[in-house]
Amino acid sequence: MFKFPEIVEIPLAQGIDKIMDWLLVYLDGFFDFIGMIILKVVMAFENLFLFLPWFVIILLVGLAGWKLIRSLKTGILFMILMLIIGTFGYWELSMRTLALVISSVVFALLIGLPMGIQMARSDRTERILKPILDGMQTMPSFVYLIPALMFFGMGKVPAMFATIIYAVPPVIRLTNVGIRTVDVEAVEAAKAFGATPRQILFDVQLPLAKPSIMVGINQTTMMALAMVVIGSMIGAKGLGMEVLLAISRIEVGRGFEAGISIVFLAIIIDRITHSFSESREKDSK
Amino acid sequence: MADKPNDVQIIIKNLWKVYGKDPKRVFQKGLQDKTKEEIQNETGCVVGMRDINLEIRKGEFYILMGLSGSGKSTLIRALIRLIKSTKGSITINGDDITRMNADQLMKFRRKTFGMVFQHYGLLPHLTVLDNAAYGLKVRGVSKEVRYAKAREVLETVGLKGWEDYYPTNLSGGMQQRVGLARALANDPEILLMDEPFSGLDPLIRRQMQDELVELQSKLQKTIIFVTHDLHEALKLGDQIAIMRNGEVVQVGTPEDIVTQPADDYVQEFVQDASPAKVLTAGSIMSEVPVITYVWEGPKTALTLMRREKKKIGYVVDQKQRFLGVITAKELERLLSGEERFKTIPTSSIEVVDTVTEDVLIEDLFSIAPKNPYPIPVVDEKNKLLGRITNDHIFESISNNEGGSDV
Ligand SMILES: Nc1ncnc2c1ncn2[C@@H]1O[C@H](COP(=O)(O)OP(=O)(O)OP(=O)(O)O)[C@@H](O)[C@H]1O
Numbered sequence A: 001m002f003k004f005p006e007i008v009e010i011p012l013a014q015g016i017d018k019i020m021d022w023l024l025v026y027l028d029g030f031f032d033f034i035g036m037i038i039l040k041v042v043m044a045f046e047n048l049f050l051f052l053p054w055f056v057i058i059l060l061v062g063l064a065g066w067k068l069i070r071s072l073k074t075g076i077l078f079m080i081l082m083l084i085i086g087t088f089g090y091w092e093l094s095m096r097t098l099a100l101v102i103s104s105v106v107f108a109l110l111i112g113l114p115m116g117i118q119m120a121r122s123d124r125t126e127r128i129l130k131p132i133l134d135g136m137q138t139m140p141s142f143v144y145l146i147p148a149l150m151f152f153g154m155g156k157v158p159a160m161f162a163t164i165i166y167a168v169p170p171v172i173r174l175t176n177v178g179i180r181t182v183d184v185e186a187v188e189a190a191k192a193f194g195a196t197p198r199q200i201l202f203d204v205q206l207p208l209a210k211p212s213i214m215v216g217i218n219q220t221t222m223m224a225l226a227m228v229v230i231g232s233m234i235g236a237k238g239l240g241m242e243v244l245l246a247i248s249r250i251e252v253g254r255g256f257e258a259g260i261s262i263v264f265l266a267i268i269i270d271r272i273t274h275s276f277s278e279s280r281e282k283d284s285k
Numbered sequence B: 001m002a003d004k005p006n007d008v009q010i011i012i013k014n015l016w017k018v019y020g021k022d023p024k025r026v027f028q029k030g031l032q033d034k035t036k037e038e039i040q041n042e043t044g045c046v047v048g049m050r051d052i053n054l055e056i057r058k059g060e061f062y063i064l065m066g067l068s069g070s071g072k073s074t075l076i077r078a079l080i081r082l083i084k085s086t087k088g089s090i091t092i093n094g095d096d097i098t099r100m101n102a103d104q105l106m107k108f109r110r111k112t113f114g115m116v117f118q119h120y121g122l123l124p125h126l127t128v129l130d131n132a133a134y135g136l137k138v139r140g141v142s143k144e145v146r147y148a149k150a151r152e153v154l155e156t157v158g159l160k161g162w163e164d165y166y167p168t169n170l171s172g173g174m175q176q177r178v179g180l181a182r183a184l185a186n187d188p189e190i191l192l193m194d195e196p197f198s199g200l201d202p203l204i205r206r207q208m209q210d211e212l213v214e215l216q217s218k219l220q221k222t223i224i225f226v227t228h229d230l231h232e233a234l235k236l237g238d239q240i241a242i243m244r245n246g247e248v249v250q251v252g253t254p255e256d257i258v259t260q261p262a263d264d265y266v267q268e269f270v271q272d273a274s275p276a277k278v279l280t281a282g283s284i285m286s287e288v289p290v291i292t293y294v295w296e297g298p299k300t301a302l303t304l305m306r307r308e309k310k311k312i313g314y315v316v317d318q319k320q321r322f323l324g325v326i327t328a329k330e331l332e333r334l335l336s337g338e339e340r341f342k343t344i345p346t347s348s349i350e351v352v353d354t355v356t357e358d359v360l361i362e363d364l365f366s367i368a369p370k371n372p373y374p375i376p377v378v379d380e381k382n383k384l385l386g387r388i389t390n391d392h393i394f395e396s397i398s399n400n401e402g403g404s405d406v
């Protein structure tokens, strides 16, 4: 057997560690600031979800199913799923998980939409971002936990930081694709009438790219849910933590209940965000 | 055409468009005299337009025609700078559009142009009304004013009652009407239309062409219209520029193009065009041999007719307005009768169909057989201008030089 010669080893790992050290020293205040904002937002959602009585939330979810997906059956199904989560005793944890997911998605969109728009506007930006996004999407999700831990320590904030980074690629990608595939003539028409780039963006490109962008938001949300569960490894309280505990204590039943609750949440979130991407039929008089 | 004002509105000088990376190379290397293929092989650049020089007058219906890939779209899009030309200038109302900065360009587009696209280019998420009002919205016109204007133009294009529908609810022809309404709402000086009717069924297409002709007779805008359909070009155009491989090979009136094609390419284009579709009554008519004034006595009229060896006279009043035809036979009958006539009685004048100068020969085919006499040609005030015999018609369509007087 030939052993790979150690002399030719490229010190990438050390290099990255050095950069991390540098960032930690010089950008400490910056990360504190970011962490504070992230925490404020997630706490606001968490407090809201825990403040509202469970039956109000169940009703709201049912209503969302009925009105957005336009099927009373789906609304009732959603309510049953939420009730089951409650009977498992996971109501509070699922609300915390939901708060983590929603606030992560909010941040991911704040970052991802403008980046997607920029990417659509400039071929150069697209050339640079595309391989990075490809890389990010194939990178094992755990890897994001390490820098998050180093910047923010344990808790909700690093979990969300990792979630945001992990979940942002689809919305960037699909915003870009959506805008780039908008009917050329519609854009040219706006240009021909003397529209400014801003008018073109808001009057033509974004509305016509909406279905694609919504698919991106749906994917980002689902990835955020998956990552929030993993984020419990670094101390984000929620359903993921229950699964983790069940694994370490080898309690199959408990793990199964927590797992099922995650699946139910996923179904509800998926169906609701998916409904946005289906373009409404235009009613005509 | 004769009744159009003569001021030139658009001057295109030495205009080039070379697609590809670093297109200026073509000129630096001195390749501009090579053929399109040679340039493409040497540099990988595609010549979209080559050294185009055109003048377009205000109020003119100007057609760009040519085979696919001949550069029609490139040219019309360069006029509004949806494509940036590589070399040369385009002066519109005295301003060179190729030299404007982004801001000037935006303002210039707003006040000068309306554009209609082949695939309509409508915004599917907006109602017909909002689509028609879009150009005005871009200009920052208030909602009330722009909706009022949009309703007005929608009515003009025959879409009253469709304001609240979405484009997808409409047929192709109707969608293109919305496109036209949107362009007209801005009241642009220049209307650009890139194959606006080529996606439509033949019948709808003809109808839209007719309506556009009628609209243009009212609006008198400068229209640049791209088509590869000869009949469309002949029907609509005041001037036609024929393009091949990015070059303009001939410019002329429909009549010029059909009767004097500049080369084989144009010849091939027009070969199935019947002169009957371009030549007008005015261009083939000849002088009326015998004009009979209605206040003349039958005797004078008959004398004049016999002197010219003709069997009929064309009767006009004091203002040269055409009243009808009187035959020598009828005059003889009047003279042989008991009653003595001082002037020609109305009852003796035979009323016949007339045509105006701009009627196409094609349309004479249906009139000629019904008329026992040569067809009188009158102007819009019914003043007698000339007449057309069957011989005139046959000669004009059998002979490409046609239309000379007979
Ligand atoms: N974006 C582009 N990049 C490279 N070449 C182009 C581009 N657009 C047009 N061309 C080339 O320029 C030439 C003129 O094209 P253009 O679209 O102006 O033709 P056209 O007369 O409008 O044809 P059609 O009747 O098919 O619309 C063609 O050879 C075409 O291949």
Ligand SMILES: [Mg+2]
Residues within 6 Å of the ligand: B072, B073, B074
């Ligand atoms: Mg074209």
